[in-house]
Amino acid sequence: MSLPRLKLISFPLCPYVQRSRITLLEKNIEHEVEYIRPDALPDWFFDISPLEKVPVLLVDEQPLFESMVICEYLDEITPGSLHPEDPFERAINRAWIEFGNEILDKTFTLFKTEDEKSHKHAKSIILDRFDILEENLQHSPYFNGESFSLVDAAYAPMFRFYEVTKDLLHFDVYEDTPKIRAWADALLARPSVIQCVHADFMDNLKGFLTRPDSFFGRSLKTD
Numbered sequence: 001m002s003l004p005r006l007k008l009i010s011f012p013l014c015p016y017v018q019r020s021r022i023t024l025l026e027k028n029i030e031h032e033v034e035y036i037r038p039d040a041l042p043d044w045f046f047d048i049s050p051l052e053k054v055p056v057l058l059v060d061e062q063p064l065f066e067s068m069v070i071c072e073y074l075d076e077i078t079p080g081s082l083h084p085e086d087p088f089e090r091a092i093n094r095a096w097i098e099f100g101n102e103i104l105d106k107t108f109t110l111f112k113t114e115d116e117k118s119h120k121h122a123k124s125i126i127l128d129r130f131d132i133l134e135e136n137l138q139h140s141p142y143f144n145g146e147s148f149s150l151v152d153a154a155y156a157p158m159f160r161f162y163e164v165t166k167d168l169l170h171f172d173v174y175e176d177t178p179k180i181r182a183w184a185d186a187l188l189a190r191p192s193v194i195q196c197v198h199a200d201f202m203d204n205l206k207g208f209l210t211r212p213d214s215f216f217g218r219s220l221k222t223d
Contacts, residue, residue: 015157
C-alpha cells in the first residue's frame, strides 16, 4: 500500500512534535518537516491547526492534529505496531501516556513560569509523579521490555529536557528514581530519539532555559 505524502509542521523546541517525529523515524516513513516560529505564525497555520498548536501532520494536504493521535495514525498505516498486541496492555500503555502528558505539562511550567510559587508547585508535582512512575516501571530497557513502543516515544522528549538541564537544575529529578534514570538513558541513546530534532536544537534549548524572564532562568546556579 502506498503511503500519502506527509509533512510535519513543527516549532523548533516542541517536545510534542518530537513524539510524532520519533514515530515517523521508528517506522521508516518518508516525510518532510517544516519549522515555523511560534512568535511569527504564518496565516495559513490558523487554517490547519484548530488549537493553534503543533504538531500538525499534513496528510496529502489534509491536517491532522494532536501528537499522540498522529502517532497512532502513523502506527496504523504501516506494518507492525508500536503498541502491545494484548488489548489490555495497549490500554495500560495509553493510560501511562496520559500520565506522562501531565508531567510534560508541568515540566513546561517549571521552566517557563515567571513566578516562584508556580515553579515550586510544578517541581513538587513532577517529583511526586516520578515516584509513582518509578513504582510502576516493571521492565527494561524500555517501558514494555525489549520492544520500543509508543509510550516510549511519548516520554523520550521530556527526558531530553532533563538531560539538557541536569547541570543547571537545583535538584536531580532522578535522584530517587533509578529505574526512570535507566529508562531515560536507554531512550536518549536510541537513533530515532537522537535524530528527531534539528542540528541546533541543544543550543536553542539552552537559550530558552536560561531566559531571564523565567524564574528558572533567573535562579540558575552561578559557579
